Amino acid sequence: MRLSLTSRKFHSAKHRFLVQAANEVSFSSLVHQGRGQTPGSTPPTERRPGQPARPRLLLTRPHDSGRGFRRRDALSGRVPRLPFLPGRDFLCIIDAGLWSWLRPRRLVTMTTAPRDSVVWKLAGLLRESGDAVLSGCSTLSLLTGTLQQLNRIFELYLGPWGPGQTGFVALPSHPADSPIILQLQFLFDVLQKTLSLKLVYVPGPGLPGPIKIFPFKSLRQLELRGVPLHCLYGLRAIYSQLETLICSRSIQALEELLSACGGDLCSALPWLALLSADFSYNALTALDSSLRLLSALRFLNLSHNQVQDCKGFLLDLSELCHLDISYNRLHLVPRMGPSGAALGILILRGNELQSLRGLEQLRNLRHLDVAYNLLEGHRELSPLWLLTELRKLYLEGNPLWFHPEHRATTVQYLSPRARDAAPGVSDCPVSLCFPFPA
DSSP: OEEEEEEOOOOSTTOOOOOOOOEEEEHHHHHHHHHOOOTTOOOTTOOOTTOOOOOEEEEEOOTTTOSOEEEEETTTOOOOEEOOOTTOOEEOEEEGGGGGGOOHHHHHHHHSOGGGHHHHHHHHHHHHHHHHHHHTSSOEEEEHHHHHHHHHHHHHHTOOOOTTOOSOOOOOOOOTTOHHHHHHHHHHHHHHHOOEEEEEOOOOSSOOOOEEOTTOOSOSEEEEESOOGGGEESGGGTGGGOSEEEEESSOSSTHHHHTTTGGGOOOOOOOTTOOEEEOOSSOOOSOOGGGGGOTTOOEEEOOSSOOOOOTTTTTTOTTOOEEEOOSSOOSSOOOOGGGGGGOOEEEOTTSOOSOOTTGGGOTTOOEEEOOSSOOOSGGGGGGGGGOTTOOEEEOTTSGGGGOTTHHHHHHTTSOHHHHHTOTTGGGSOTTSOOBOOO
């Protein structure tokens, strides 16, 4: 026995049509999925010889409500409500005995366009683990294609929104017999309250379309992986509340993100709440003045880029405590000026430094990593004499590291206070040069 389901637009004033079968769905597979029937068993709706045929059900869309279908049972005369998707009209004729085996959710899933399946999967996932996402303990990770798909569904069923719309969106109420609408409302509400979001772009054929983050009203952490910034819209509405920003494999200049806010192309405004910024693994060849917008920044990661000179663009980061600019092409120690007063951790590993001049200004530096540079002589360590708070120093991989008296010679260039804090320095393993105890 076969079950036929078809969708068609209604053109009659009474909205009642009989539609011939177009998409054949195996009844046996449907029963197996719906009720766990084993293959080979006899469905309860199979008619025995001599048994009169069961009446059929006609699903219609009443013109008065427009919110659902009705079925008319010739046996009972009941007219129960059936789910209906706004913007799509469906009509099917099925055997009355089969109806008990068809659950409304199964029917909605079959009559929903394939693109809508992401709604059910994501909504189900968030119903199970949504508490961790809403509390900020977990990060919601989405492919940009998935977000684009969700945005199209939201605009189709819940109404469009744009960059001028700020604050939470109050959704209109819908009847409880519209499962797809209820799922969309739940999903949209969770996205509005999500605190941490990670977007990953996977290149595909053709040009990337717009990537809108308008549904996310409460974000505190945003992570972008390979996202083309010129396609990103909605950052302007939330940039002032972001506390953590991670962007990799996406930018060639910081101003694309910090000044222009991606595709929003807004005027440069301070990121007042931003405390941590990670711009590692990009194609940065230089820094720019957009860093002055990060006046409250405490953690900055610029590692794995192609920066050759920081110039004076770090001078305005007066609150900076942690700077990682490893694996670049620096020839000089970054100039920090007064902003270096709070700096406690500086990672310059994997650059092309031949001197440490400039470090003497960082009087509160506790952790210094200059491994795998081009420091040839121990005399280049003379700025370390003024770093009285220094507790960890990494020098491996430099030419001076291979000197036969490397440890003893290095100790001579340390501040007396730092030297006293590391009484066992001569016994430190060479692979971890001078890890002073806290």
